[in-house]
Amino acid sequence: MMKPSQPYQPLLLRILHGFTGICLILAILTAFWTYNTYDGRWGQVPLPEYKEIEGIHGTFGLYTLLIFPAFVHYAFQRGQRRLVQPDSFTKLVQVGQPIWWYTLNRFTNTLALLALTFALFSGKMMDETWLPKGDLDHIWYYGHLISWVVMVAVIALHLLMNARIGGTPLLLSMWNPKFRAKDTPQLWPKNVLIGWQKTRRRSWLKKFYALAELPQLELAILGTLFLAWAISLLKEFALAG
Numbered sequence: 342m343m344k345p346s347q348p349y350q351p352l353l354l355r356i357l358h359g360f361t362g363i364c365l366i367l368a369i370l371t372a373f374w375t376y377n378t379y380d381g382r383w384g385q386v387p388l389p390e391y392k393e394i395e396g397i398h399g400t401f402g403l404y405t406l407l408i409f410p411a412f413v414h415y416a417f418q419r420g421q422r423r424l425v426q427p428d429s430f431t432k433l434v435q436v437g438q439p440i441w442w443y444t445l446n447r448f449t450n451t452l453a454l455l456a457l458t459f460a461l462f463s464g465k466m467m468d469e470t471w472l473p474k475g476d477l478d479h480i481w482y483y484g485h486l487i488s489w490v491v492m493v494a495v496i497a498l499h500l501l502m503n504a505r506i507g508g509t510p511l512l513l514s515m516w517n518p519k520f521r522a523k524d525t526p527q528l529w530p531k532n533v534l535i536g537w538q539k540t541r542r543r544s545w546l547k548k549f550y551a552l553a554e555l556p557q558l559e560l561a562i563l564g565t566l567f568l569a570w571a572i573s574l575l576k577e578f579a580l581a582g
């Protein structure tokens with residue numbers, strides 16, 4: 342049994358946040374090794390030169406890109422309370438009060454979603470032949486490098502904020518594998534079925550309205566990810582044709 346005073350995170354959040362987080366951290370580490378092997382203009386560390394690391398990084402980047410839309414949808418729906426609220430800006434004047442820290446935490450959570458969107462988009466704009474050829478001056482390569490710095494800074498801020506508002510128990514609650522009975526995955530197939538049947542009964546027009554009712558920022562993020570796939574597929578077709 343868990344003590345009721347301990348922070349508790351919904352299981353679905355822990356799964357989506359956990360997979361996104363792990364794939365992202367592996368992408369960040371392998372990204373550094375790729376930079377170290379092929380570039381090194383802003384400093385290098387004595388890691389072995391390992392050419393295959395580029396493909397490994399691409400794979401972890403791709404995993405992050407695949408899981409991220411589900412996490413985004415969760416965060417804007419069931420996790421809405423932990424993102425920026427319409428009144429968040431007015432709360433920012435209460436400097437130093439607990440609400441101020443909670444508000445800053447919500448800003449950082451939202452910023453993490455935006456930073457990752459940029460990292461994934463710029464990654465999709467990369468060409469795997471640039472670095473092996475020594476072509477280090479592409480605009481999207483610089484964008485992708487900047488996205489790494491931004492992402493590392495935002496994760497550090499995210500950890501600091503969560504440590505400030507809830508300390509180690511809150512940080513660990515996100516990685517705790519125990520879950521409550523009402524959170525059991527055994528209920529998920531039934532919930533998915535109910536949701537699916539509800540959507541199926543809706544007319545196309547209502548489906549369209551439901552899409553338009555998503556928060557604007559969620560639509561913008563999902564739209565950007567969709568665009569990243571579309572552009573990179575178009576480029577592939579253009580090269581093949």
Ligand code: HEM
Pocket residue numbers: 354358361362365415416417419420421422423424450451453454457496499500503511512513514515
């Ligand atoms: C590396 C270790 C990480 C730890 C220990 C951690 C910890 C946490 C904790 C404790 C919360 C819940 C805060 C609360 O209850 O108010 C949270 C939420 C969140 N985290 Fe992380 N996090 C990590 C990595 C990441 C990464 C890499 C991202 C990048 C996208 C991220 C994005 C988010 C977002 C968007 C939320 C809000 C979720 C919601 O709307 O429900 N986290 N994190």
Ligand code: HEM
Pocket residue numbers: 365368369372373375376377380395396398399400402403405406460461463464465467468469472485486488489492493
């Ligand atoms: C937060 C940091 C980063 C994330 C989340 C990320 C993510 C991604 C993603 C999603 C792709 C596309 C993969 C695909 O469609 O197959 C990609 C490709 C690539 N990234 Fe990153 N990346 C990051 C940082 C970096 C950095 C700092 C470098 C510097 C060397 C880098 C080098 C590359 C290269 C060369 C590719 C093309 C290789 C390929 O597609 O296999 N990335 N990245």
